[in-house]
């Protein structure tokens with residue numbers, strides 16, 4: 001995701017980022033976050049057999065998945081993946097590929113998602129930094145609702161060093177922000193700089209893995 005703007009949306013729309021605003025970005029192909037493939041660090045971790053996975057369970061959730069490139073990469077690892085994005089435009093781009101891998105694409109508000117069965121893994125990439133910071137507590141509640149105790153929350157933390165005064169999206173996000181969003185029932189298991197970043201990404205990226213403790 002970058003600060004590049006098409007200039008085609010009204011200034012109000014660019015500030016508010018409602019569902020309609022995201023939908024318009026897809027319709028107008030103004031989607032600098034979409035490179036047509038999974039994040040390079042996801043590809044690297046998978047290729048060296050080091051993508052963080054829970055010791056048991058193969059149910060994974062990718063909230064705010066957009067065209068589902070990361071979701072498909074995780075599905076290819078053998079996970080039964082649910083991708084959620086509330087725009088029909090993202091669904092039209094990603095659902096068929098994810099479903100072909102046995103996954104499910106849900107077109108609804110990820111922050112309100114309440115699954116019948118909890119997940120073993122949640123993968124986060126450019127969804128948390130895309131929502132208004134006032135919605136971060138809802139995001140944390142959703143993660144606590146959907147992830148089973150012992151499950152992993154794997155997050156690409158981005159944009160780490162973006163000046164906060166620039167606003168967003170993407171809104172600045174660092175490890176302390178993620179800790180605060182998740183709350184005290186999550187333990188940090190690992191945290192490192194991203195080895196393979198996207199060419200042209202303007203701000204620092206880090207990989208963090210949290211484990212959900214007992215509720």
Ligand SMILES: C[S@@+](CC[C@H](N)C(=O)[O-])C[C@H]1O[C@@H](n2cnc3c(N)ncnc32)[C@H](O)[C@@H]1O
Nearest residue numbers: 022033064065066085086087109110125126130
């Ligand atoms: C910057 S894009 C990133 C998409 C994807 N993670 C990727 O890396 O390609 C943010 C996505 O979040 C989606 N989104 C924003 N708020 C949402 C919500 N409350 N529920 C579901 N999707 C949401 C938008 O439609 C958009 O596709």
